[in-house]
Structure formats: structure tokens, C-alpha cells
Amino acid sequence: MTGNFGLKTKMDEAGFTQRELVDAVNGKLREAGEHPTVGDRTVRTWLTGKSCSPHPAKRHALEAVFGCTAEELGFIRPLAERTEEDVHRRKFCGAVTGAAVAVPLPAARRAVGSSDVLRARKGLENLTSLDQARGGHAALEKVALAGACDTLELQQRAATQRIRQRLFSVAADYTAAAAWSCVDARQLDRAQQHLNEALRLAGMAQDITAQMRVWNATALLAHQRREYGEAVAAAQAAQATSITRRDPFFGSLAHARAAVGHANCDDRQSALRSLGHAEDALAKADERPRPGWVAFYGPAELHALAAILHDRVGSPAEAEAASYRALSALPEKYRRNRAMTIVRLALAQLHQGDIDRGCAATADAFALMVGHPLPGRLRVVLGDFHRDLFTLAPTAAVTREWGDRYRSEWSPA
Incomplete structure (x- = not known):
């Protein structure tokens, strides 16, 4: 583990x-x-x-x-010491949904079969829903790791090797969910350890989709660490998984990650080429069922990533337009993602010299996340806005007002 x-x-x-x-x-x-x-x-x-x-x-x-x-x-208490009531009582600490996510555990002497795999996987849906609304946080990480531990206990009693592999796949997804929570919360060293374990479990499961998930998160982690060459390499590893050849939807996501990585490396041509590949692949994707963790991706997310790319390569007007397209397509339930996109929009406006509109836009991001601590990634983007605002207009009244109003909300504790 x-x-x-x-x-x-x-x-x-x-x-x-x-x-x-x-x-x-x-x-x-x-x-x-x-x-x-x-x-x-x-x-x-x-x-x-x-x-x-x-x-x-x-x-x-x-x-x-x-x-x-x-x-x-x-x-984690051993399986034999847990009662069914204990399992069903375990819930997220402070989760607004109140949804239980513990893995339902079968009677101790019964062989584990397909129905147990399905029940174990169902807990992942609650993790995904909470992440979409609130973002990564310590409670999400903790319960994801508990789910992985429970699932690994189940695989010891798997009825067949096929069931055992499916349980390793579920454990890989739980561990990857914990890793993603750490990435979003800016707990980067912990995220790396979880990703290493998730990749090992995905390999044992021989699950190409889980491997794709790990490389996608690894690219994001490298971006957070500003290790942009490694972000490109992780995106290319994602492109090399066979799931991207079988399903252009996953291919689009891998190309989009590579595009942002190239932009951060100041390679404009490669960035735009990868973005084009991502757009072409997404246009070919069908509506087949896919894992819940990838539900965030689609036209809206691709527009949001294009906004980051255009801002990085010095095209803030195109970044602003892409941000508006992202917001028009992004479902309301993705509060964290909408807040991130709004701040990216504000940055694009700021980089065009429109200071008042940029400052006004950030108010919507704070309003979206009211009642919950801001995820670490969102705080970092707000910190970028704050830095650029004071660089461009250090003595402007709107700059002082923005700092006075929001500093306590976005600054790390």
C-alpha cells in the first residue's frame, strides 16, 4: 500500500x-x-x-x-474486527453530500466474486462527485486510501485470477483518486507516492485505462511542480497506452496534456500542433460508457486547457475567448473547475491590460467556492493573478482593494 x-x-x-x-x-x-x-x-x-x-x-x-x-x-482495523455497521457508518469527514464511500465487505469466509467487485467500484463514484464539487482535500484522500486498503484485502479471497485482477484495478483507481486529491490540494510529495503505487497496481491489474489515468495525473503533478519537460513526457506516456488508440476520447486528453506542457516549455509550434490533434481526436470520439474519473473531460475542459495554452504563448485575447467558450459549456456542478476557469479568464483580461474587468471576474470564483476552503491549485492560480496584478498596476486603487478584500481568502493558512 x-x-x-x-x-x-x-x-x-x-x-x-x-x-x-x-x-x-x-x-x-x-x-x-x-x-x-x-x-x-x-x-x-x-x-x-x-x-x-x-x-x-x-x-x-x-x-x-x-x-x-x-x-x-x-x-485500518483488520477485516475480522469490523462489523457491517462500522463499514456502513464510515463517511467523509465534513462531506456536504453525506455519501458513504466505504467498500462493502463480504462475509469473512466467502470467496469474493464479480458482485463484490461492482460494489467496491461503486464507492469511486462518490469520490468523483465530491471532487467535482469541492476539490481535493484531506478527507477525500483518507477515504480513498481506506477504499484501496479494503479492496486489496478482498483480492486475497478472490474466486479467480480474473476477479483478482479486477480488484487490483479498483485499488489502483482508489489510489489514483487519493493522488489526484493531493495534486489538487498541493500536497505534491504525497501525490507522487500515491501515483507510484497506483501505477504498480494498474500494472498488476493489466488495466490500460487505469494506467492512462495515472499518466494523466502525473502530467498534472509535473505541471504543478513546474517540471514542464516531465509533464510533456508523462503526456507522451499517456499517448503510448493502447487505450488512446482504441478510444480517441482518451487520445484527445493525452494530446491536450502534451499541448499545455509544450506551451509551458515555450514551444509554441508543438503546443498548437498538439492542441490541433486533441481537437481532431475529440471530434471523432463517440458516446460509449467510460469511467467516472474522466467525466470532467470534453469540449469545455479542452477549451479551458486551450485558454491556458494561449495565455502561456502570449495570446491573451485568444485565451479570453477560449475561457468564455469553456464556461458556456461547463456544467454547473463542476464548481471547482468553473472557479479555475474564471480565474484563468481574469488572468487573460489582466494580461490585455483590462485590470478592472480582471479583478471583477475573480469575485465570481470566490463566490462559487464559498463555504469550502479553496483547493491548493486554485489558490496558486489566484496567487499568479495577485502577482501579475501588482506587477502591472502596483499603485492602482483597484489593486489595493483586491488585495485587501481577498488576500485572507486565497493565501495559504
Whole structure:
């Protein structure tokens, strides 16, 4: 499994090295009359997430060492210790939808079959819906990782190898959802670790769509890190997956990611060429069923990405027009995406010298996200607007007013 950041955080807070934690846990085991069986390797499996459900005696010793529950340390209770009521009670912390997303677990001795795979996958729909409305946040990441852990437990009792592969695919999607939440929340190191694990699981599943999902998120992560060459490479890896040849819809998304990467590398010609390929491929795409995670993509998202590209290559008027086309086509439920597009529109207006309209446009973005913390990616784009605004008009009254009104809303805590 992916890294256990709960345990790592608690160790950092307490000042424990791995060796010191070994000694502390073994000490608690001795006090309880248990044999001290924890070693450096044991702690490594906890920290890497390979072991997400320690043996009860070790779990109790960990709880005694840190003075908190195993769940607070990032662990999941073993399957046998969970009741059906526990599973159905688990919900997102603070989720406005109130939708439960835990994986329904079958009776402990029954072989896991196709119906269990379908139930496990259904929880992904709730993750996607919440991300569309609110954006990435810690609760989404946590529940996605719990879903992955539950699914990996199920695969140990899979009735056939085919069922086992399908469960690895579901676990890959849960882990990729956790990674995307971290990308959106600007928790970039955690996102990279989740993506590494998601790619491993997708390979075990032999799932080309899940692999495409990971490379798509990897391109976004590289963009957030301003590693633009790597973003292009990830987009090209996405283009190389066979799903892009079977379905031009996925091919369009991969070309669109490459287009933005080329624009960030100041390669105007390659950027426009990739954008053209993305538009051509999307025009050929049919209405076949596709996974929920890719529902965000379509004409509206392609217009939004074109707006980023045109602004990067010095065509702000075209970027403004593309932003308006994106907003006209973007469904209302995609609040985070609409807010991002509005700020991109404001940037395009600002880069044309229209300071008043740019400042006024950002108000709509703040209004869309009212009641929820702004996702990290949105804060970064607002920070770009703030920087460019003060560069272009440092003494203007509208500049001071914008800073006074919104600084506390978009600045990181």
C-alpha cells in the first residue's frame, strides 16, 4: 500500500527515529506480557503502508506509545474486527453530500466474486462527485486510501485470477483518486507516492485505462511542480497506452496534456500542433460508457486547457475567448473547475491590460467556492493573478482593494 503519513507525522511530532520507535513499542509489548517482536523491518512495513493492519498486540502497543487510536496513526482495523455497521457508518469527514464511500465487505469466509467487485467500484463514484464539487482535500484522500486498503484485502479471497485482477484495478483507481486529491490540494510529495503505487497496481491489474489515468495525473503533478519537460513526457506516456488508440476520447486528453506542457516549455509550434490533434481526436470520439474519473473531460475542459495554452504563448485575447467558450459549456456542478476557469479568464483580461474587468471576474470564483476552503491549485492560480496584478498596476486603487478584500481568502493558512 501507499505510505502511512499518519504514523510518519506522529513520529516526527514525537521525535522518534525508526530505531527509537522499535524500542518504545517493544517496551510496551513487554509491559503487556507479550514477546517483543517488532524490528526495523516491521516499522518500515508500517511506514510504507505494506502493513496497514498490524497484529492486535502490536497495534495496542503503538496506541499506548502515541496515546491515540490506530486509526489516527493511519492504520485500518483488520477485516475480522469490523462489523457491517462500522463499514456502513464510515463517511467523509465534513462531506456536504453525506455519501458513504466505504467498500462493502463480504462475509469473512466467502470467496469474493464479480458482485463484490461492482460494489467496491461503486464507492469511486462518490469520490468523483465530491471532487467535482469541492476539490481535493484531506478527507477525500483518507477515504480513498481506506477504499484501496479494503479492496486489496478482498483480492486475497478472490474466486479467480480474473476477479483478482479486477480488484487490483479498483485499488489502483482508489489510489489514483487519493493522488489526484493531493495534486489538487498541493500536497505534491504525497501525490507522487500515491501515483507510484497506483501505477504498480494498474500494472498488476493489466488495466490500460487505469494506467492512462495515472499518466494523466502525473502530467498534472509535473505541471504543478513546474517540471514542464516531465509533464510533456508523462503526456507522451499517456499517448503510448493502447487505450488512446482504441478510444480517441482518451487520445484527445493525452494530446491536450502534451499541448499545455509544450506551451509551458515555450514551444509554441508543438503546443498548437498538439492542441490541433486533441481537437481532431475529440471530434471523432463517440458516446460509449467510460469511467467516472474522466467525466470532467470534453469540449469545455479542452477549451479551458486551450485558454491556458494561449495565455502561456502570449495570446491573451485568444485565451479570453477560449475561457468564455469553456464556461458556456461547463456544467454547473463542476464548481471547482468553473472557479479555475474564471480565474484563468481574469488572468487573460489582466494580461490585455483590462485590470478592472480582471479583478471583477475573480469575485465570481470566490463566490462559487464559498463555504469550502479553496483547493491548493486554485489558490496558486489566484496567487499568479495577485502577482501579475501588482506587477502591472502596483499603485492602482483597484489593486489595493483586491488585495485587501481577498488576500485572507486565497493565501495559504
